Amino acid sequence: TTAATLERFTVNFTITNLPYTSELEKPDSARFRATRRVMNMMLDRLLKDSSIGPAFRGCETTDFRYG
Numbered sequence: 477t478t479a480a481t482l483e484r485f486t487v488n489f490t491i492t493n494l495p496y497t498s499e500l501e502k503p504d505s506a507r508f509r510a511t512r513r514v515m516n517m518m519l520d521r522l523l524k525d526s527s528i529g530p531a532f533r534g535c536e537t538t539d540f541r542y543g
Contacts, residue, residue, distance in 0.1 A: 482533065490543075500540035512537040 499507035515537045523532045 480531075496540070496542045508540065511540065 494511070497507060499505040500511060502508055516535055519535045519537075520532075523529065523535065526532075
């Protein structure tokens with residue numbers, strides 16, 4: 477039996493009801509950390525309950541930007 481290969485992919489999307497502030501540019505800011513924690517929790521829950529759930533291993537929010 478061979479081990480499954482872990483594949484990483486990037487998903488970009490727009491959150492229309494998240495007011496952008498310059499604090500979201502700073503990974504060490506409290507605002508960035510709190511927003512990242514909420515996003516990771518919500519995305520984890522959504523993806524675990526989807527058709528990819530059995531293969532899903534987690535997500536990581538790496539960046540917020542205006543636009």
